[in-house]
Amino acid sequence: MSDLRVIKVKQSVLANNDARAEALRKELKENKVFLINLMSSPGAGKTTLLVNLINRLKDKIRIGVIEADMDAMVDAETIESKTGVRTIQLHTSGECHLDAKMTSEAVREIGEDNLDLIILENIGNLVCPAEFDTGASMNLVILSVPEGDDKPLKYPLMFRKGHAFVFTKIDAKSVFDFDVELAEKRIRDLNPAAKFFPLSAKTGEGMEALEEFILASVAERK
Amino acid sequence: MSDLRVIKVKQSVLANNDARAEALRKELKENKVFLINLMSSPGAGKTTLLVNLINRLKDKIRIGVIEADMDAMVDAETIESKTGVRTIQLHTSGECHLDAKMTSEAVREIGEDNLDLIILENIGNLVCPAEFDTGASMNLVILSVPEGDDKPLKYPLMFRKGHAFVFTKIDAKSVFDFDVELAEKRIRDLNPAAKFFPLSAKTGEGMEALEEFILASVAERK
Numbered sequence: 001m002s003d004l005r006v007i008k009v010k011q012s013v014l015a016n017n018d019a020r021a022e023a024l025r026k027e028l029k030e031n032k033v034f035l036i037n038l039m040s041s042p043g044a045g046k047t048t049l050l051v052n053l054i055n056r057l058k059d060k061i062r063i064g065v066i067e068a069d070m071d072a073m074v075d076a077e078t079i080e081s082k083t084g085v086r087t088i089q090l091h092t093s094g095e096c097h098l099d100a101k102m103t104s105e106a107v108r109e110i111g112e113d114n115l116d117l118i119i120l121e122n123i124g125n126l127v128c129p130a131e132f133d134t135g136a137s138m139n140l141v142i143l144s145v146p147e148g149d150d151k152p153l154k155y156p157l158m159f160r161k162g163h164a165f166v167f168t169k170i171d172a173k174s175v176f177d178f179d180v181e182l183a184e185k186r187i188r189d190l191n192p193a194a195k196f197f198p199l200s201a202k203t204g205e206g207m208e209a210l211e212e213f214i215l216a217s218v219a220e221r222k
Numbered sequence: 223m224s225d226l227r228v229i230k231v232k233q234s235v236l237a238n239n240d241a242r243a244e245a246l247r248k249e250l251k252e253n254k255v256f257l258i259n260l261m262s263s264p265g266a267g268k269t270t271l272l273v274n275l276i277n278r279l280k281d282k283i284r285i286g287v288i289e290a291d292m293d294a295m296v297d298a299e300t301i302e303s304k305t306g307v308r309t310i311q312l313h314t315s316g317e318c319h320l321d322a323k324m325t326s327e328a329v330r331e332i333g334e335d336n337l338d339l340i341i342l343e344n345i346g347n348l349v350c351p352a353e354f355d356t357g358a359s360m361n362l363v364i365l366s367v368p369e370g371d372d373k374p375l376k377y378p379l380m381f382r383k384g385h386a387f388v389f390t391k392i393d394a395k396s397v398f399d400f401d402v403e404l405a406e407k408r409i410r411d412l413n414p415a416a417k418f419f420p421l422s423a424k425t426g427e428g429m430e431a432l433e434e435f436i437l438a439s440v441a442e443r444k
Contacts, residue, residue, distance in 0.1 A: 041264045042348045042377060043369025070349065072375040094379065096318060096349035124376070126264045127292065127318035127347050146368035146391065147265025153294040154346070155264060157316065169368065172397045 017132055020100035024107065024135030031112040034218045035120060037098075037136035039158065041151075042124030044144040045168040045201060047075045050119060052201040054083040056211045061116040061218055066090060066106045068098050068123055075121065086110060097128035100135045117218050126151065130158040138163045138217060145169040145178040152186035159187050164195040166210060171200040239354055242322035246329065246357030253334040256440045257325075257342060259358035261380065263373075264346030266366040267390040267423060269297045272341060274423040276305040278433045283338040283440055288312060288328045290320050290345055297343065308332060319350035322357045339440050348373065352380040360385045360439060367391040368398050371405040374412060381409050386417040388432060393422040 028035050040046050054063055065083075067076040068090040076089035088110050090102065103120060110118060120136060122129045141162035143151055146169060152159040159165075165187055167180060180198050187194050197213065199206025250257050262268050276285055287305075289298040290312040298311035310332050312324065325342060332340060342358060344351045363384035365373055368391060374381040381387075387409055389402060402420050409416050419435065421428025 041346070041369075042373055043263060043366070069376050071378050072372075074372055074375055094353070096347070123349065124263070125318070125347055125349050127345065128350065131316070144265070144368065146366065146394065147263075150294075150296055151264055153296055154291050156293050172368070172394065175394045175397055 014131070017099050017101070020104065021133035021135040024100055024104050025137065028107070028112065028135070028137060029221070032222055033112045033115055033118060034138070034221045035103075035107070035118045035134075035136045036214075037120050037122055037129075037134045037139050038142070039122045039126075039129045039139060039162070040124060040142035041126050041144070041147055044124070044142045044147065046121050046124070046142055047078055049142065049166065049168055049201040050079055050121065051082045052204070052207055053210065053214070054079070054085055054119075056207065057117070057214065058083060058085055060215060062114055064088075064110045064115045064118045066103075066110060066118060066120045068092060068102075068106075068121060070094060070123065086115075092123060096123055096125050097132050098122050098134050099132040103134040103136070116222075117214070126155040126158045130155070130161045137221065140164050140166065142166045142168050143183065145172050146176050148176070149179050149183040149186065152183065152190060156190055159194075160190045162187075162191065162194065164197065164213065167196065167198040168201060170198050170205065171203050236353070239321050239323070242326065243355035243357040246322055246326050247359065250329070250334065250357070250359060251443070254444055255334045255337055255340060256360070256443045257329070257340045257356075257358045258436075259320075259342050259344055259351075259356045259361050260364070261344045261348075261351045261361060261384070262346060262364035263348050263366070263369055266346070266364045266369065268343050268346070268364055269300055271364065271388065271390055271423040272301055272343065273304045274426070274429055275432065275436070276301070276307055276341075278429065279339070279436065280305060280307055282437060284336055286332045286337045286340045288325075288332060288340060288342045290314060290324075290328075290343060292316060292345065308337075314345060318345055318347050319354050320344050320356050321354045325356040325358070339436070348377040348380045352377070352383045359443065362386050362388065364388045364390050365405065367394050367400040370398070371401050371408065374405065374408040378412055381416075382412045384409075384413065384416065386419065386435065389418065389420040390423060392420050392427065393425050
C-alpha cells in the first residue's frame with residue numbers, strides 16, 4: 001500500500017468520528033452526565049488511580065466506569081470489587097483505541113440515568129487514542145514517573161489533546177529521574193491551558209486536589 | 223465508517239506487509255545482517271537498555287541503530303552521543319507502528335555493508351507494532367517492572383509475537399509489586415518458546431546474559 005492510501009482512509013474515518021463525538025457530547029450535556037476519557041501508556045497506573053479516586057468520590061456523586069481492553073477482564077473486576085460502582089468491560093477486538101461509536105455503545109449499555117460521572121478507561125497507548133475524539137467532556141492523561149519526563153516530546157499529540165494531566169507514582173521519584181517542573185513546561189509548550197496533578201494513588205499524596213477538580217468539573221455540568 | 227471497512231483495509235495492508243517483510247528478512251540473511259525489532263510501552267527503558275547493551279557489544283560486532291519516533295530526535299541523539307555507533311532517526315508522521323516498507327527504507331538508508339547487527343527501536347506502544355512484521359530476525363520485547371506483571375494478559379498479541387523478553391528496571395522491584403515468575407508464566411502460556419532476561423540497565427545486573435544471547439544470535443546468522 002502507499003502511505004497516501006492509509007492517510008485517506010484515516011481522514012474519512014476521523015471525519016465521521018468527529019460528528020459522532022459531537023453528538024454524544026451534546027447528548028451527555030443534555031442528560032447532565034460528565035464523561036472523562038482516561039488515557040495513558042500501559043502500566044501508568046490508570047486502574048489504581050481509579051480505585052482510589054472513586055472511593056473518595058462515590059458518596060458524593062453517582063459514578064459508572066467503562067473499562068476498555070484488547071482482552072482480559074482484570075481491570076473491570078478490580079474496579080468493581082474494590083469500589084462497588086457500576087462497571088462494564090469493553091473489548092476492542094485488537095483495536096488500539098476507542099472511537100465515538102464504541103463509546104456511544106458503551107454509554108448506552110451503562111446507561112445515563114442516575115449517573116453524574118462516567119469514567120472511560122481507554123486502551124493503554126499514548127498514540128492512537130489521542131487521534132480519536134470519544135465524545136468525552138474531558139480528556140484526563142496520566143504520565144507516570146517511571147516513564148520519564150521526555151514523553152511530551154515524543155508523543156506530542158496526546159499531550160496536546162489532554163485537558164488535565166496526572167503525574168502518578170510520585171512516591172517512586174527517588175528511584176527515577178523525573179523532573180515535575182520540566183514535564184509541566186514541556187506539556188505547557190504544547191498545551192498552554194493544561195492543568196497538572198502530581199500524586200501517588202498508593203500513598204494518597206496529591207489525591208485531594210484531583211478529587212476537588214473532578215467534583216468542580218462535574219458540578220459545572222449541572 | 224463500518225467496523226467491517228476498517229478490518230478490510232487492515233487485512234489488505236497486512237497481506238502486502240507480510241510479503242515485504244519476508245523479502246527484507248531474506249535479503250538481510252543473504253547479507254549476513256541480524257535485525258532486532260525492539261518493542262515496548264513508552265518509557266519502559268528501550269533507549270537506556272540500548273546504550274548499555276551497545277557499549278558492551280560494539281567492540282565485538284558492528285552495530286547500526288534505527289530510532290523510530292512519532293516526533294523528536296532525543297533518542298537518536300542520546301544513542302549516538304553515548305555509544306558512537308551509526309544511528310538514524312525515523313519519523314512516522316503520526317503512525318503508531320513501523321511496517322516492513324518503512325523498515326526496508328531505513329535499512330537501505332543505514333546500509334547493510336559493514337554491519338553485523340541493526341537494532342530497530344520501534345514506536346513505544348504495546349498494541350500496533352505487534353500487528354506488523356517488520357522483517358526483523360528477532361522481536362525483542364521489553365516489559366518494565368513499574369508497568370506491572372499483568373501486561374501479558376492485557377496485550378496478548380505483543381507477548382505472542384516476541385521471541386525474547388527483557389524485564390527492565392528490576393532495581394526498582396522493591397517499590398513495585400512485580401512477580402517475575404508470574405510474568406514469565408503468563409508469557410509462556412501465550413508463547414511457550416519465550417526466553418527471559420530480567421535486568422537493570424542502570425546497575426548492570428543481568429546485562430551479561432542478554433549480551434551473550436545477542437552475540438550468539440548474531441553469530442548463528444554468519
